[in-house]
Amino acid sequence: MASKVLKNEDKPVKLAAFARDVARRKAGSGITDLPQNSGKRRTDSKKALLKAVEAAGKSWSSKNAS
Numbered sequence: 001m002a003s004k005v006l007k008n009e010d011k012p013v014k015l016a017a018f019a020r021d022v023a024r025r026k027a028g029s030g031i032t033d034l035p036q037n038s039g040k041r042r043t044d045s046k047k048a049l050l051k052a053v054e055a056a057g058k059s060w061s062s063k064n065a066s
Contacts, residue, residue: 036061
């Protein structure tokens with residue numbers, strides 16, 4: 001439900017414009033690669049999901065996505 005008190009006058013940002021802005025900021029920061037989560041604290045359900053993804057011949061990692 002929309003707020004009856006708060007009036008948001010900002011226009012929505014299109015996803016493509018947001019992605020361009022993120023890419024621009026990332027390039028400007030000098031960060032080339034973010035470290036991935038080590039996965040040491042994964043839940044059983046997450047482990048099962050990753051096994052299913054691997055069994056399907058895919059990769060969860062964005063670096064190795066196929």
